[in-house]
Amino acid sequence: MDAALIEKAANALADKHRMAILMKIARNESVCCGEIQDLTCLSQPTVSHHIKILVDSGVLISTKEGRNVQLAINKEMMKHLSSFFMQLS
DSSP: OOHHHHHHHHHHHSSHHHHHHHHHHHHHSEEEHHHHHHHHTOOHHHHHHHHHHHHHTTSEEEEEETTEEEEEEOHHHHHHHHHHHHHHO
8 A cells, every 4th residue: 555545544543533533433334424513512614624634535435415425434444554554563
């Protein structure tokens, strides 16, 4: 895997709010963006900013279903990250 992709994904995870978002999605397999706002108590624009970073880095996958956006963990990216960190040990 490209080092730049690993760096971008790791950078996206280096924030307490984004980690909370990721953990929420991991517990529920997928969530709607509105649920993220309730979880973090952040404003809608701030939540959108964090979600954009996670999606752009490849950590999350977003799919639009009508008016809602569903978010899920990109399991392929997680496998690549896991493999990268395993190489370091």
